[in-house]
Amino acid sequence: MDSKYNPVSIEQKWQKIWTEQNQNQTPTDKNKQKFYALSMFPYPSGNLHMGHVRNYTITDVIARLKRMQGYRVLHPMGWDAFGLPAENAAIDRGIPPAQWTYQNIAQMKEQLQRLGFSIDWEKEVATCSPEYYRWTQWIFLQFFQAGLAYQKESAVNWDPIDQTVLANEQVDGEGRSWRSGAKVERKLLRQWFFKITDYAEQLLNDLDKLPGWPERVKTMQANWIGKSVGAYLEFPIVGMDKKIGVFTTRPDTVYGVSYVVLAPEHPLTAEVTTPEQQTTVETFIQEVAAESELERTAEDKPKRGVPTGGKAINPFNNQEVPIWIADYVLYEYGTGAVMGVPAHDVRDFQFAKQYNLPITNVIVPDDSDNDDCELTDAYTDVGIMVNSGPFNGQKSTVAKKAIIELAEDEGYGEGRVQYRLRDWLISRQRYWGAPIPIIHCPNCGAVPVPDEDLPVKLPESVEFSGRGPSPLAKLEDWVNVPCPSCGTPAKRETDTMDTFIDSSWYYLRYPDAKNQEQVFKSEIVNDWLPVDQYVGGIEHAILHLLYSRFFTKVLRDRGLCNFDEPFQRLLTQGMVQGITYKNPVTGKYIPFTDVNPEEPKDPKTGDKLEVFFEKMSKSKYNGVDPLEVMAKYGADTARMFILFKAPPEKDLEWDDADVQGQFRFLNRVWSLVTEFSANNSFSELKAKTNGITQADLKQLGWSRYLITEITKNLSAFKLKNVVKVYAAADVKAAIEAKFNHPETQQETKNDLQKGLSWIETRFAKELTKAEKDVRRAVHIAIKEVTEDLDGDYQFNTAVSEMMKLSNALADASCKDSPIYAEGLETLLLLLAPFAPHIIEELWQVAGNFGSVHAHSWPKFDPDALVVDEITLVIQIKGKTRGTIQVSAQADKATLEQLARESEVAQRHLEGKEIKKVIVVPGKLVNFVVS
Numbered sequence: 001m002d003s004k005y006n007p008v009s010i011e012q013k014w015q016k017i018w019t020e021q022n023q024n025q026t027p028t029d030k031n032k033q034k035f036y037a038l039s040m041f042p043y044p045s046g047n048l049h050m051g052h053v054r055n056y057t058i059t060d061v062i063a064r065l066k067r068m069q070g071y072r073v074l075h076p077m078g079w080d081a082f083g084l085p086a087e088n089a090a091i092d093r094g095i096p097p098a099q100w101t102y103q104n105i106a107q108m109k110e111q112l113q114r115l116g117f118s119i120d121w122e123k124e125v126a127t128c129s130p131e132y133y134r135w136t137q138w139i140f141l142q143f144f145q146a147g148l149a150y151q152k153e154s155a156v157n158w159d160p161i162d163q164t165v166l167a168n169e170q171v172d173g174e175g176r177s178w179r180s181g182a183k184v185e186r187k188l189l190r191q192w193f194f195k196i197t198d199y200a201e202q203l204l205n206d207l208d209k210l211p212g213w214p215e216r217v218k219t220m221q222a223n224w225i226g227k228s229v230g231a232y233l234e235f236p237i238v239g240m241d242k243k244i245g246v247f248t249t250r251p252d253t254v255y256g257v258s259y260v261v262l263a264p265e266h267p268l269t270a271e272v273t274t275p276e277q278q279t280t281v282e283t284f285i286q287e288v289a290a291e292s293e294l295e296r297t298a299e300d301k302p303k304r305g306v307p308t309g310g311k312a313i314n315p316f317n318n319q320e321v322p323i324w325i326a327d328y329v330l331y332e333y334g335t336g337a338v339m340g341v342p343a344h345d346v347r348d349f350q351f352a353k354q355y356n357l358p359i360t361n362v363i364v365p366d367d368s369d370n371d372d373c374e375l376t377d378a379y380t381d382v383g384i385m386v387n388s389g390p391f392n393g394q395k396s397t398v399a400k401k402a403i404i405e406l407a408e409d410e411g412y413g414e415g416r417v418q419y420r421l422r423d424w425l426i427s428r429q430r431y432w433g434a435p436i437p438i439i440h441c442p443n444c445g446a447v448p449v450p451d452e453d454l455p456v457k458l459p460e461s462v463e464f465s466g467r468g469p470s471p472l473a474k475l476e477d478w479v480n481v482p483c484p485s486c487g488t489p490a491k492r493e494t495d496t497m498d499t500f501i502d503s504s505w506y507y508l509r510y511p512d513a514k515n516q517e518q519v520f521k522s523e524i525v526n527d528w529l530p531v532d533q534y535v536g537g538i539e540h541a542i543l544h545l546l547y548s549r550f551f552t553k554v555l556r557d558r559g560l561c562n563f564d565e566p567f568q569r570l571l572t573q574g575m576v577q578g579i580t581y582k583n584p585v586t587g588k589y590i591p592f593t594d595v596n597p598e599e600p601k602d603p604k605t606g607d608k609l610e611v612f613f614e615k616m617s618k619s620k621y622n623g624v625d626p627l628e629v630m631a632k633y634g635a636d637t638a639r640m641f642i643l644f645k646a647p648p649e650k651d652l653e654w655d656d657a658d659v660q661g662q663f664r665f666l667n668r669v670w671s672l673v674t675e676f677s678a679n680n681s682f683s684e685l686k687a688k689t690n691g692i693t694q695a696d697l698k699q700l701g702w703s704r705y706l707i708t709e710i711t712k713n714l715s716a717f718k719l720k721n722v723v724k725v726y727a728a729a730d731v732k733a734a735i736e737a738k739f740n741h742p743e744t745q746q747e748t749k750n751d752l753q754k755g756l757s758w759i760e761t762r763f764a765k766e767l768t769k770a771e772k773d774v775r776r777a778v779h780i781a782i783k784e785v786t787e788d789l790d791g792d793y794q795f796n797t798a799v800s801e802m803m804k805l806s807n808a809l810a811d812a813s814c815k816d817s818p819i820y821a822e823g824l825e826t827l828l829l830l831l832a833p834f835a836p837h838i839i840e841e842l843w844q845v846a847g848n849f850g851s852v853h854a855h856s857w858p859k860f861d862p863d864a865l866v867v868d869e870i871t872l873v874i875q876i877k878g879k880t881r882g883t884i885q886v887s888a889q890a891d892k893a894t895l896e897q898l899a900r901e902s903e904v905a906q907r908h909l910e911g912k913e914i915k916k917v918i919v920v921p922g923k924l925v926n927f928v929v930s
Contacts (some may be wrong), residue, residue: 004671005667005671005838007629007633007634007636007666007837008839010634010838010841011116011630011634011635011636011837013841014116014836014837014840014841015113015114015116015837018118018851019113021851023118023851023853023854024075024118024120024253025120025122026073026074026075026119026120026122026123026551027072027073029071029072030072030527032070032071032072033070033072034068034074034527034528035063035071035073035074035102035532036074036511036528036529036531036532037059037062037063037066037074037075037532037535038059038075038076038510038531038533038535038538038567039055039056039058039059039077039535040055040532040534040537040540040544041077041078041080041506042079042080042108043079043081043566044079044080044081044101044104044108044126045084045085045104045108046103046104046107046108047107047108048108048111048112048626049576049616049623050576050578050623050624050626050642051575051576051616051625052640053115053576054576054642054648054652054811055535055536055537055573056112056115057115057117057638057639057642057643058571058573058642058643058793058846059075059076059535059776060116060118060119060637060639060833061789061795061833061834062533062535062789062793063075064118064309064832064833064836064853065789065833066828067853067854068832068833068853068855068856068857069856069857070655070856070857073137074120074123074510074511075117075126076123076510076513077117078119078123078125078126078506078510079101079108079126079128079804080499080502080503080506081126081128081129081502082128082133082433082434082499082502083432084430084432084498085248086100086101086128086432087100087430087432088168088612090431090432090521091464091466096462097128097431098458098460100806101126102126105126105750109121111626111627114630114636115129115626115635115639116635116636116836116837117366120856122513122514123510123511123513125506125510126208126515127434127499127503127506128616128853129927132502132509133434133435133455133502133720134454134455134489135505135509135519136502136505137434137436137437137449137454138437138451138519139454139501139505139551139555140434140436140497140501141437141449141451142555143194143554144438144556145448145901146557148194148196148198148554149192149194149195149426150189150192150193150195151192151193151195151446152191152193153188153189153190153191154188154189154191154193154332154425155186155187155188155189155265155331156186156187156188156189156191157184157186157292158184158186158332159179159180159184160182160494161177161180161181161182162177162179162180162182162466162467162468163467163469164429164466164467164468164469165189165429165470166178166184170290175290175295179466183290185289185290185291186265186288186289186290186291186604188265188591189427189429191425191426191427191486192425192493192495193422193423193424193425193426194424194550195422195423195575196358196421196424196546196547196550196628197419197423198791199550199553200225201417202553203221203225203421203546203549203550203553204222204227204383204746206549206553206564206565207221207567209564210567211632211925212562212568212569213567213569214570214572215240215568216538216572217538217541217545220328220541220542221541221542221546221640223420224421224546225419225420225421225546227417227418227419227420228247228249228419228421229415230247230248230249230250230251230415231247231251231404231407231413231415231416231418232245232246232247232335232347232413232415232416232418233245233246233247233248233254233315233366233407233412234246234412234413235257235260235312235313235321235339235480236312237268237271237311237312237313237314237323238310238313238320239288240272240762242271243262244262244268244323244337245337245413246260246334246335246337246338246339247335247418250341250344251403251404252360252385252388252391252396252397252399252400252403253341253343253345253363254314254341254343254360254403255314255316255317255360255362255385255387255388256341256343256360256363256387257314257319257321257340257341258340258341258342258348258352258358258359258360259321259322259323259352259357260312260321260322260323260324260337260338260339260358261323261325261326261338261339261351262323262324262329262336263325263329263330263331263336263337264284264288264289264325264326264329265285266325266331266334266336266337267339269285271310272309272310273308273310273325274308274309274310277306277307277308277309277310280300280306281306281308284304284306284325285325288327289325289574292906293330296327296328297328297330302354303326303327303328303347303350303351304326304327304825305327305352306324307322307323307324308322308324309323310322310323310801310848311323314878315410315412316387316389316403316406316412321340324340324349328347332422333422334746336637340352342357342358342359342361343360343361343362343375343378343379344362344378344379344380345378345380346377346378346380348378348667349375349377349378359375360388361375361379362385362386362388362702363379363381363382363384363385363386363396364383364384364386365379365381365383366384368383368384368385371823382395382396382397383396384396384515387400391403393843394726395866408750415578418688424498425498426498426500426501427494427495427496427497428496428497429469429470429473429494429495430470430471430496431458431464431471431472432504433497434497434501435455435456435457435458435472435493435494435496436493436495436497437454437456438479438492438493439484439491439492440490440491440492440493441485441486441488441490442490443483443486443488444485444490446493447484447485447490448484448807451483453484456492459472459475459478462475463917470495470496471496472494472496473494478492479491479492479494480492490887498545500544500547503544503547503548504547504548504551505548506671507529507531507534507567508525508551508552508555508566509518509549511524511527511529512524512525514693516909519560520560522559522562524562526561526562530563530565530566530568531563531566531567531568533568533569533571534567534570534571535570535571535572535573536571536572536573537573537575538574538757539574539914541572545567545570548566548567549566550563551566552565552566567788568897570647571648573648573649574646574648574650574651574652575615575616575651575653575723576615576616576642576652576654577613577614577615577621577622577651577652578592578613578615578623579592579597579611579612579613579622579653579654580592580614580620580621580622581610581611581621582603582609582610582612583605583609583610584607584609584610585605586602586605586607589620589621589622590602590603590609590621592622593621593622595609613651613653616654626638629659633660634663634837634838635665635837636834636836636838637663637666638659638667639835640662640665640666640799640834640835641658641659641662643796643798643799643834644658644795644796644799644800645658645796646796647794648793648794665803665806666807666835666838669806669828669838669842670842671780672806672809672810672827673824673845674842674845676815677845677846677847681692687804724817735821750799767819768814769815770812770814770817771819772810772868773808774808774809774812774814774817774819774820774823775819775822775823775864776780776807776822776864776865777804777808778805778822778826778827778864779861779862779865780804780805780825781801781802781827781862782830782858782860783860783865784801785798785802785830786788786858786860788801789833795834798830798834799834802827802831802834805826805827807824808823809823809824811913824846825848828843828846828852829852829855829858830858832853833853836853840853866888867883867888868887868888869886869888870885870887870888870922871883871884871885872886872898872923873923873925874886874893874897874902874905874908874924874925874927875898875911875925875927876908876926876927877926878926880924881904881907881908882902882903883904884899884902886898890923891921892919892921895921895925896917896919899919899927908927909927911928912930913929913930914927914928914929915928915929916928
């Protein structure tokens, strides 16, 4: 046995053994309670970063813990493998996207395996595999058949030079194309949508079914869904038989409407624009088309607009109001039009002031005596109605309901619930995604590809230029096909699906990942789902998690699963931050490897550098390569640091000193076990703890049958989970309970008689104080670590508790005791999910057979924490003079007597009169003397 801890060789050894033994295979024993532990799967960029390591380490500890606690565990991994980077690689390097992606998958898989994650790789999926996206396409058709997939025109980012659609990531901060540099325009294209708004109310209400989710995430989703209760009102257009529909949460302010605003891209914009305003309006529309949605709606950006020359009528007071268009109104939101009430809306007030539009006050505070005072800001609270016709004098909360009733009675509108949530645009004009399985027929319209023709595979001979239409649209042989319904020449859909589609159902595929006949067997998925613990970044709090919830509900309604929510518990781990150096003069970031941390200066200019922690990234030169850490310290040390440095939900600041600290801790554990093993026999000491060995039984002359049965059920002789007391009664009761079979009853009784005196002699022994102290430390650790892991996964405090236990064992004076041996083994069991390689090695050093990860999690014994003796402080006039050991059960009178009789008190009280004695049970006795 090597006396020195060599992490690399140990980790390579056990990773090989675990793979050969298929140790992480998902069990099928339904007699055990299931536990589905899942990390959000990665995009295969080619290299793991520390954010990956933190995410997957957290999930792996949970999976290993649950296995030891007796659960059957599903812990899979896969690859979110479609997406733009692979297509860019094809353009820049001439590498086919599939080749680039699968190379990266192979590289990242090897890196994951080096970290010792207990992943069942037989469940592996890659979303770019035809075996996977066949079922992505099949699910699309389920949505289509349910009326949840449809087409409509929607705006895209358009590069006017390359004549191609750009993803948001391909547009820089100035609104220019990443490749051509052209100013990006907004252009309408016919695209596919999923009707997620049909499930808005369910998605909102069912957040209450997720007590295991962070409140922050649930609030973010609720705000994104954005339920609003109000009214839909219609404003007739002067000179036309058409109306402008708006939604408002404040129908009580309708008498204060000064203008109506359309989105520039609204279909009515061209119709309401007068000839005199046409040039102005068209110019403004072109300017707005070059802006992104974020730019148009930014709160700190001045709102811009122009009048169309058209007018609408407020049906409640028959007043004509001007129709404007403005950049802050988006056609995709609500109705694409808003009513302007500057007196009672902050944005409308600013817009009215900017363009000198009238402001009519229609609600005043309850205590106001001036209805028409000039406002210096919008009044947005409730109050008393003024300038509102028949509703004057009413409370605005009462008038609100009455105005909706009037609108419904007169045909002006209706009460309505509206959501901020919009239908999900899933079309992408790209190659590297799942093709949408639709064929467009001039006779039949949009026709689904028959199930037997799935998957619609991506063609391999594709030209990638980054210019012109989607690569798929250029392949005539692929595009032109007969209509599956009528046989007429037709064309394939050339858009591919948003990659969020792939990640919205992958967790459903894992339990039945190799099924070639169906998307999954419902009975298998209903057994394993919902996911018990999902782990991933807060950046996915809205889109991915919301879409996954949507998919689950749709597939439930299609009869494919029987649960409402996909993820029972959610842990959103914090970011991993690296120390960052920035030159405040040049604005450049300096690699941390080039800086002396004791005196941080720019090595080229000598400027003093700003020093701070920020999320690791290539651009800031502050990243730490996980492979370098593993090569220097081992995967177990990397895991321990990740878990110890910060609570999982908080950001983690990388600190090499703390990494070294965890390496020293594992070395200390290594030394504790190997040094003990060199001087003691674990097996002999454990025999005293665990009960009776086979050799012992043979010496007693016990029968072969009884020897076999006792050996098979050796745990029956664990006296209340490791020597509560060496009491013969426990052993005798265990034997009688386990082996009192009718057919061998007499044999058993005879054998018992032969061995009873030996048993009683062997186990009739009191623990020493040193043994009791060790056992107490062991069970405190079991209790605290288990509570930390079964609660909110406070890994950092769990590691602290294990450090305390290792210190207690190192300081123990009973190293030749079976209690000490049991303490070392308990430390190994507690550490096993955290540092799996070194603990597996030490488990064998301790003389155990089989994997430590297949062993049961230690059980806490509250009796071990019972204290027989306490240290009682002796004080004279409040000053501590010494201590004595007393029974923990002693009452106040006994404590006083023992204190008086102690050598400490005798020495300090001699010749003094005791005026008063203060006894604090369990703590001290204070003598007040003259």
